[in-house]
Amino acid sequence: MKITIIDYGAGNIQSIQFALNRLGFEGILTNNADEISSADKVIFPGVGEASSAMKKLKNTGLDELIPTLKQPVLGICLGMQLMCNHSEEGNTKGLGIFDTDVIRFSNEVKVPQMGWNTIYNLQSPLFQGINGNEYLYLVHSFYAPLSENTIAITNYETEYSSALQRYNFYGVQFHPEKSGIIGEQILKNFLNL
Template structure:
């Protein structure tokens, strides 16, 4: 199986590569459109600031490529947020894959939300054999509100989308690669999805 992690200068790649290796697979880091298109599974990571990350995607043309992919694609953290329509972070338009706008937590709560929190209302093959209310690792100041594409929910100030799904596209606000055995199970479920 060919697994490609999209390389566009938004960090946190190494921990994803290690998590995939622990599952017995190898991943390639690439920004080459032909290689990304030829992959069986694509992971779209992201740590950093949305407007800068979007600028990097546009410079490489990946902003037009990613929405056209037909194999399973997993956006993680900022990757998921960039797959939404718009984000308040840097007032940035996203890729429009998920029909929801990303907004900032209110000043009433500490941001970023950093550390472990539970996921519930799990609704996808991504969460096969994952129990309700398992703890996942999160670091974020912006969130996607609940919407028709929500497949997992987390509470912080209010209930919000901690995972989204639209056709072959999946997104997790949490970091599965940093969420212990349960996070690895979610990654394994993604890698085992049928194309």
């Protein structure tokens, strides 16, 4: 199986590669359109700030490529947020894959949300074999509200989408590569789609 990890200079790439290695797979880190298009699975990671990450995608033409992909694509953290219509972070226009906007937590709670929190109301093969209320690792100041694309929920100040799905596109707000055995199971489920 050919797995590509989109390289656009905004990522926590090594921990994703290590997690794939533990599952017996290798991820090719690339920003080459042909490599990405010909992959069986595509992982779209992201750590950092939305507007500068989107600029990097535009500079390489990946902003045009990603929405056209036909194979399963998994956006992680900022990757998921960039797949939405818009983010309040840097007033950033997203890729428009998920029909929702990304907004900031209020100052009523500690921002960023950092650490372990539960996911529940799981509605996708991505969560096969996983019970609700498992703990996963999150670190983020912005979130996607509940929408018709929501396939898992987390509560921090309010209920929000900890995972989204539309067609072949999946997004998770948490970091499966840093979430122990449950995160590995989610990655394995993605690779089995």
